[in-house]
Amino acid sequence: MSQGRFISLEGGEGVGKSTQLRLLAEALRARGHDVVTTREPGGSAGAEAIRALLFEGDGERWSPAAEALLFAAARADHVERVIRPAVAAGQWVVCDRFLDSSRAYQGDARGLGDADVLALHRIGSGGLLPDRTLVLSLPPGEAEARELARDGAADRFRRRGDAYHARVRAFFERIAVEEPERVRLIDATGEEGEVTARLLAALDAIA
């Protein structure tokens, strides 16, 4: 049995994560890997139910702590029921967002703190980390233009405003510097296929 892997795609809204999830999975399948694609919040029945709770209502419905707990609970179910079994069975799991989104959005931008988010992750998911995290990076105006062309309107997370999203972007850029073995910053400008090629190149030692 080949060795399973766990890869997460991260970054702000509209940078191309869902598009690249599909394209990267196709490229990895073409290399002979058995690939499972999934997403957060969600990815298992219980976690999708929590996703609905998180997306309903206005942006301040949940306190930072309650929101972090909901994301951590969804992740615990997803990790236990989907991610760990797939990796143990030799599959490659490619996930649209994971722990680093909680660190960026709840820990940093909502002020909960990195240590508390990591503590929730240790309790809920045994501290599982991806083998590689690929952070897609676009100039701010470009991500927003792509997002508005796709949706026409902002969802409750997008409505938190520019300063909030600037903190998220800065947090992702920082962890790529601080955790270079796991986290790679990827230029997400240009054609979809060019971005996929950069992602594949950034899988170097684990592919």
Ligand SMILES: Nc1ncnc2c1ncn2[C@@H]1O[C@H](COP(=O)(O)OP(=O)(O)OP(=O)(O)O)[C@@H](O)[C@H]1O
């Ligand atoms: N390389 C690209 N060039 C131009 N447009 C792109 C590119 N990649 C994705 N798009 C388009 O940009 C929009 C946002 O892409 P996508 O939905 O993949 O982003 P996302 O990061 O998953 O967003 P969100 O976090 O909001 O779910 C989509 O309409 C998609 O078709």
Ligand SMILES: Cc1cn([C@H]2C[C@H](O)[C@@H](COP(=O)(O)O)O2)c(=O)[nH]c1=O
């Ligand atoms: C996993 C995770 C996500 N979020 C936020 C980030 C986005 O604004 C939404 C998810 O939207 P998407 O279109 O499905 O990417 O949720 C968060 O704040 N914390 C998290 O842990």
